[in-house]
Amino acid sequence: MGVGQRDYEKESTRNATVEDCYRKNHIHKTYEFAKKKREEYEKLDKAVMSIWESCELLNEFVDESDPDLDEPQIEHLLQSTEAIRRDYPDQDWLHLTALIHDLGKVLLHPAFGGQPQWSVVGDTFPLGCDFDESVVHHKFFKENPDYQNPSFNTKFGIYSENCGLDKVSMSWGHDEYMYLVAKGNNTTLPSVGLFIIRFHSFYALHRAGAYTYLMNNEDREMLKWLKLFNKYDLYSKSKVRIDVEKVKPYYLSLIDKVN
Known part of the structure; x- marks a missing residue:
């Protein structure tokens, strides 16, 4: 597998784009923004x-929040999936x-509302509680309206300890949208x-x-699989090209079988 560094500090033209994407992301992604987006998109009536x-469709887009990846998304999807298929x-x-984990990025397409990159991509984080300093480009949260909200800016915020991540409102983006799509279509x-899709x-x-x-406790068990998946999601960002037409029949049959 290739090496995905997630290096947000190195100076490069691409990282300037990445930082600007996160600046907008962290300023605008509030609890209320996420609530409105979920209400709009859980209807599954866009396309x-x-x-x-x-x-x-993802061939048309490059993720502006990713400092390592400057190729169309379908390349990354198939690199990740083929690596997992080989090992498991x-x-x-x-x-x-x-x-399908990144297919929520279709939100960037006009057919799905043509959402701006900052609204769709980037690391996700809980809303309704403190913004942890481990979230990349944390400094930009200081301009987020929720940052000064006394109901939100404590460790637990509106939640209780060990409440379960299914009770937590996450920042809106492609993860949350694909999660809604999968659930709404009775996957x-x-x-x-x-x-894995949601987080x-x-x-x-x-x-x-x-x-x-x-x-x-259920989250803790599933986190083991998420960490395993992340190794492939992150480190499959390589220049190894996938013959799409060669692997396509397998995935079409898989979609029919599992979906």
Whole structure:
């Protein structure tokens, strides 16, 4: 697997774009913003297309929040999925989870509302409680209206200890949207697959170990799979090219079987 560094400090033209994306992300992603976006998008009334069509649609976009990746998203999806398929050939649910985990980025497309990059991509974080300093570019939260809200700016905020992540409002983005899509379409993926989809960008949790006090026992069990998945999500960002037409038949059959 290639090496994904997540180096947000090095000076580069790309990192200037990344930092600007996070500045807007952290300023505008409030509890109320996430609530309104969920209410808008949980209706699932924007467009109708297959999983594979959604994968192909992502060819048009490059994630502005990613300091390591400057290639179309379908390349990353298939790099991750093929690496997992190689190492875990019998876990077909994990193959499908890897294939669809980033499909929420279709929000960038006009058919799904043409949302700005800052609204769709980047690390996710809980809302309604303190912004942990482990969240990348934490400094920009100081301009977020929730930062000064006394109901939100404590360790637990509006939550109770060990309440479970399913009770937590996460920042809006492609993770949350794909989670809503999967649930709304009655996916047969196991709960751990949905957990991976919803929290794969929650790096403050699965890389830094923050916010564990909000987790329940079920979350702790599923976190093991999320950490395993992240190794492929992050470190498959390589220049190894995938022959899309060669692997396409397998994934089409997988979609029919598992979805």
